[in-house]
Structures are given as structure tokens and as C-alpha cells.
Amino acid sequence: MYPEQFRASLEAAAAKREENIRYEPGRMTADEKEAILEKYHPDHKKDKFVKLAVGKNKGEPVPEELAGMLQAHSRLNGNTPDLDRPDYDTDVLIIGGGGAGASAAIEADKAGARVLVVTKLRMGDANTMMAEGGIQAADKPDDSPAIHFIDAHGGGHFAAKRELLSKLVCEAPEAIKWLSDLGVEFDKEPDGTMITTHGGGTSRKRMHAAKDYSGAEIMRTLRDEVYNRGITVVDFTAAVELILDTDGKAAGAVLLNMETNELLVARAKTVVLATGGAGRMHYQGFPTSNHYGATADGLVLGYRAGAKLLYADTLQYHPTGAAYPEQIFGALVTEKVRSLGAKLVNKNGDVFVHPLETRDVCAAAIIRECGERGMGVKTAGGAGVWLDTPMIEATGGKGTIERRIPAMMRMFDKHGIDIRVEPILVYPTLHYQNGGLDITADCMTAVENLYAAGEVVGGIHGKNRLMGNSLLDIIVFGRTAGKNAAEKSKSTVLSAPSLSHVNGFEKELDRAGIKTELVSPKLLPDYTRKVNQSK
């Protein structure tokens, strides 16, 4: 039930619904897209970025909040545990318990390696679990990996590392089969063929989904497989520094037991960073669709150890985060809602953008509508536009919402809003880190024996990712990282373990004149209310 203040606008949207259903909004030209991004997309707010003063990407801009973490002090604060007496000794250490970490663990275990997964929350507490709308793969007769490549490359502003994107799209059909064989229940027609839909920027219907909880279904299956294989998982244990050997190869990590604050040492022949994204950094004050632990930890660990970043200045703001009610502010409203026919309309009920423009363009259009144009619906937290969900029932038939997006229906129903009859108020929410650690196609970073997979990686999607290509990349690159880390561990002979890179980084901060009290990695967001101490 919406409050009275929205009534006139809701009535305007309802009055124009029939006309809006018939109306086909045009797509923007390339020039129009560039112009709207430049003016309204948060990535283009130059004053919100600072140039790094240390490390491999010195001189390059990153969000100011990220710069704070990349140029902060080590949590060890000179407190070095005894590296020669490890608490864990393994072949492959996997840091992160989301979809990429789980995929890597399964493949490394299959390859015969001893595997240890550490995760700062619980296995599966990850952005994978929060993904809703689906996973892309070109496995229908009218589609091909080449067409998938063209869609994703264009959507990412032709900035993707071609070898990474090519691997992503070519291995996508096999990734779907792997997941299906493991037990993921994808939506199917009665004859068993996969149901596929469009996402923003796709020229073919290649989104495979498990209703609107695709990520949860995938994570459930991967987590079961990890446990069924008997892989060792240590929950509530964060990595706070990587350990290198004296030759500079990755050789393990210093861990922090999040419950006891005890420091532990894990020795490993190879390490896979699968720490996920950064939504809880709340760049530029945006709300986020991300899980509680998404705090850019992997970027910090990798950067301090000498890995390179790629496109760390590009973030994805999902166009449709919930803008009302406040209890779910920023929560993901899946793009599948638009794939099924809902259009975006302003406070007067007018369609102002094609609903399946790429995410960056769509988000910029909403920001413009609510800002400069003054056509947003005012809320306590700012403004939003309507995502006209009743259009789905009107075009797809009664019952489509309950059948295809039941989680959305439930999320709003809890707050007295029936999305079958009333639209949803939305505004962009911080959703994905396009940039991250630079890797080769075998998932190795610039640090030998340090692999990376999943959202911590940059360059697979260029400067903007299409829907459903992230659930895909955690599988494709997670599996590759696991296989390669296991293989490499067989021939790896480590020299003495060392944290000298941590001391070296501290000296670099000092030489650059950086004065900060911040320590990193952040590990968890801080939502404590800051009270004015002088009162």
C-alpha cells in the first residue's frame, strides 16, 4: 500500500498504461549514449575519484573510498605471526566462499589437490546468492558465442580484454551443462528445453534462469557439491594479508578469526582470490544490492602483494534498486522485470527510456529524470521512477509475475505492495565492480601463483557488464582458476615465507607522504551512527 503522497503519480501511470504498453521507445544512438553517460553516470564525476600515489597503478584514478583502502595500513600493524608454524598447510588456498570460490574448489579437488577454502562469513554469503535474473549462454540454434561476444563487447564499450571475453562466451554453453549436471534447476518448457529471455543489450534470448532466484539456486548447488566432496571450509575467517615466498610467489595468507580475533597462518602452494565485489563501500553514497561482506578486500590484498588493477574506476549502478519502501532501499529489482515487459515511467506516467538499454545508459537516464529534469517521484531518501510491473500481467497473461518472478512479488508483498496491480519505485543502486585485478586467460595475476576469479577480476566485461554475464564468469573463471591452481601446485617448490612486501608497501606510503589512520582490508562495513563527541 503506497502512501497518499504517491497517489496522483500512480494514477497518471495507470491512466497511460495501455498507451505505454503499445509505445515502442527508440534506442539511443552511440553519440546519445556517450553524452548521457558523460553527464549523468557516477563514473564520470571526476571529483569523486583520486589518483593512486603508490603501487602498480600509481597515477591512475580510483573511487576515493577505494583509494582510502588501497593506500591504508596493514591490519597486522607490525604484529607478525610465526610464518614457519602454519595453522593450515594445503596445496590450493581459496579465499572467498561465493560462486567463484566454490567453482574453483570443486575443480581443484577434482584435480587431486588438497584444498582449503576460507571465508570471512559463511560459505555462500556472497553476491552470487543475491543474483536474480539469470545467466547468459549462447546455446540456442539462433545464437552463437560470436553473437554473445559482440553484444557483450559493445555493452562494455569495446574495452574488454578480448581473450577473457572470448573465453567467457565460448565456454558458456559448457558452464550451463556443468551446472545442470550438478543439479541446478533451470526453468524449462514442458518438453525440457531451457526457457531463455532477453537482458539489456542482448540481441538474442540467452538468459537462463531459475525464476528470479537464479544465483541462490546456483550457490545452493555449488555449496552442496563443495560439502559433498568433503572439501575443508573454514567459515568466519578472513584473509588479512597474502604471504609471498622470498622469490615473490604467492605462498599462503595470514588469516583473522572473525570471532576470536586470533591471527592464523595458512601455507599454500598456490592461492586463488575469489573475494567478490565492493558494493558495501557505498561509493558516492549509493545504496547497494550487494551482500554484507562486499568490501573490496581482494583488491587490497592483491594490490599490496604487487598485482595490477584494471578499470578500477568503473562501477556498475544497477538501474533498478528499490527506492521505496525504505526498509529495502537499494535492494535489487531484477532486470528480468524489464525483460518480461515492464517499462520505466516518470512521475507523469511517461516512458522516458528504452527499458533494455545497457545498464549504464539506463541508470544515467533515471538519474537525469530524477535530477535535472525534475520528473522523479519524491521519496524520503531522494526520488525514484516507476517500473510499471502491471504491464507484465497485461502482456504476458495473468499469473506471469507469480510464475516467473515470485521473489520480487514476495519482497514487495511483505510491505503491502502487490506488484501485479501497482508499479515499483526504483532508483540506481551500486551493484557490481566492473574493474578489478588484471589476469591472464589462465586466471593468473601479475604475482606468480596468485590466481583470481569472479567479481574481484577486472577486464572481462570492459567498462560495463551485461546482465547474466557475472553468474557466467564466476563459473567459467572459477573453474579455470581451480584447475590451473591445482595443476601449478604440483610443480611448485616454495622458498621461505615472507611478509616483506607488506613492510615495503608501508615504506612506499611513507615516501608518498600519505598520512592515514585507515587500515585495510575493510572486511565489514561500518554502519554505526557517528555521534558528535564534543557534545
Ligand code: MEZ
Ligand atoms: O547479472 C546480474 O547482475 C543480474 C542477473 C542481475 C539482475 O538484474 O537480476
